[in-house]
Amino acid sequence: MNEAITKIASVDILLRVNGVQNDVSIKPWRTLLEVLRETLALIGTKRSCGEGQCGACTVLVDGKPINSCLYLAVEAHDREILTIEGPVDGDPALEQIQQSFVEKGAIQCGFCTPGMVIATKSLLGETPKPSEDEIREALVGHLCRCTGYVQIVEAVQDAAGQLGSKGGD
């Protein structure tokens, strides 16, 4: 790495990920994706296109889905981050979504799955009974080359139904 850049000081930030506080010292240009994967070893968040087109690296920051490959880690300082690994003390809604994805055949190679599941968590938090069109809109930023999406949409419908019948989360 060229010398001028190497001399730029690292910054200390607080990353609150899945309910765990992490003090990390990072170069300011590091993306949230890099820091999650490389510094915090949270490899569930996937690195794919690197330019915000595929959605595989989606995590929630203060409840909103973002492409962590385009999001600087410093921006996430002191915010609440949720990744596919989930909170240490569990998250019933996340687990139901995962369960629905498993049972409905929404998972093949699994590379898009963490992003899809996380985006669904955000969708169902805001819209507990989404229409089919709302589900498609919520997942439009997520590529899946394996499934053709049908079983993914069915999984989201199933999760919404299950969570609804349980009185929501």
Added chain:
Amino acid sequence: MNEELQSEYHVIGRPTPKKDAWLKAQGRAEYADDIVMPGMLHGKLLRSPHPHARIVSIDTNRAEALPGVRAVVTGADFPGHKYGNLPNTRDYLPLAIDTVRYLGEEVAAVAAIDEDTAEDALDLIEVEYEPLPAVFDPEEAMDSDAPQLHESAERNISAQTAFEFGDFDAGIAKAEYVREDVFETQPVKHGMLEPHASVGLWDSSGKVTLWSCKMSPYVVWRQLAMGLGIDLGNVRIVQTFVGGGFSGGKQEAMPIDFCAVMLSKKTGRPVKLVHTMDEVMTIGHMRHPMKIWLRTGTDKNGRILAQHCKLTANGGAYSSIGGFSIFLAGAMLNIPYRVPSVKYEAYRIYTNNGFCGALRGHTNTQICFARDSQLELIAADLGIDSIEIRHRNAIQPGDETPNGFRIGTFAFDECIDKVVELSDWRAKHGTLPKYRGIGFGCGSHISGARLMGHSASAAEIRVQEDGTVQLTTGSTDVGQGADTVLSMIAAEVLGVEVDDVRFARVDTDSTPVDPGTFGSRVTFFTGNAVKQAAEDARQQIAEMAAERLNAAPTDLMFRGREIINRRNADQRIALKDAVRWGAFQKGRVVAGRGSYAAGDETIDVKTGRGNLSPAYNPSACAVEVEVDPATGQVTIVGFWGADDSGFPINPLAVKGQVIGATVMSFGHALYEGLIRIDGKVMNPSFRDYKMPLTTDIPKLADFQHQNVITVEPEGPYGAKEAGQGAGTGVIAAIANAIYDAIGLRFTRLPMTSEATMQELQRLENQGQAPVE
């Protein structure tokens, strides 16, 4: 009969969630890029900026001097052995030595303490090139004065195939109707979300290990040994989870793999390399763009008498599996329609583009687009109903095709009728409002191929003292569900649950050797091997249980994790107790073995004659589209498909395979395609290379597929192919639907909004308004 069969099984036929789905749902599946090893370095590849050039010199001194850089490799670090897929087309090198043949070809690689440093070091490698004239169009490349890419390939012919089945001259002479058309297809990428990634380790004993996302690890195993010039026994490939493959680079050893291990040799450290998506989209492996000339003769009732196909494939700079690609295209002219005489002449041409190989459907996809588009034109010319012409020509079970395919189960007529019913075809065809249309398309595929190389599969099963089953095969799960289907087969035979079976990923040091995952072969070939291995294990356990129960082994049945005497149901023993007793008291290891080779016959590649596959499946579909006259955009508003995948072992997975293949074809038909100018890929990004999104598929209620169930006697529990065939007829169906909607006949892919607009405007200028 089918319901009866279903009830006869306790595992087979039950929609079963994928075994690794929980792991993947929680983000805990470890892909190659997720691997971290102590001391691991990170590598990057330097690529040629020229489509064709001689490498005059490479100076790596400045790169090596950069702090953090640990090693640089170039072609000179390798022994200069060419490697490849087919024995007569080995033209790959681990890194270019004196010539680069396409823009993006790998020239050098760096290992450094992190990716940024490795990337920076690439800029410090000084390569002097002498640009050479380049050629990008296959027809130009065949000119005698065109620049020649490979010394051995005159007129840049990378591979050629010609064959004739039946009496073509007599067939075409008898024809009462003849037409010829030319169809063109585009370069399509696999579009898997996981870029190629590898970790290489060359240890001090000389053992070379590669952890990588491979679909066919044993192909990589041989190629790596070949290109490194070392003994096969010193190479070990460990398959990681595969984040989508669809064939291509995950089938073969790539420069990224060679560089990972060679950089490790130089540094003594494990080295990881991961392609960026820009690299994935730029480099080789893609579907062959083709120009297909198709001449078909029929009688006045539309019965095909003769078909002549001339085909030119733009192969790009290297062979990959291209020799087989053009062979297969010709072979697939023989199904799913009866074609009494076939003539085929095909050329695969080297050009200075990224190279082509296999992609889901292989070259069958292009052939099906051409054939079913033309069939619709023939039907229209002869005034024959679209459905009727397909029925009249449909291959029937028990047929033998002119090239020697022996057709077993083949419910093609039933698939066609099922689609007519599901789509409400009769009410819709020709009656939909302006700008809305419906089209029909058919396809077919093989259940694995018997080739002259490695075709057979093997499986091993151990049953442990806790009643769990360790299943090892050389086949890979790449998301398609092999882990689950193969485990279901083992569970069915041994009377245990799917969860009791542990499915191993491939490790060439311990799993049985196998060709890998391609050609829709795994359920069929490996499935049969697994069934046999499980039966072998069951026999071994039955003998132990019989001794323990004082019963005859043949009287014992395996159900619900128990072994029960059929003659006296009170006599029973838990499976695990029988295994434990055998191990503790007799020292017996339950180790079942099975294999499947689909008979001894192999296909003669020169004549093209022979029974390529042990089973064939037909598929049919109807697609309804709406064309926006203001933008030319084609929206798929309905899809109804049916295929004969034999008896679906796991209906949940079959559904995923069929729909996945279908939607991939939507993209291929309507928008996917690399845009290349003078060999440079102009859209090497998912931003500009558009693939189908959630909003591009029909509503669930209008997206239907049904299996027409047959029980294929040769298949494991009656199963056949499922992952590719269903997508093959889709592109023609879309083209036919667009024709029905606006009277526009596309013969060139993709059928983009721009192309539709241009054609609509042309028609308008000519005073031909779209059809009502």
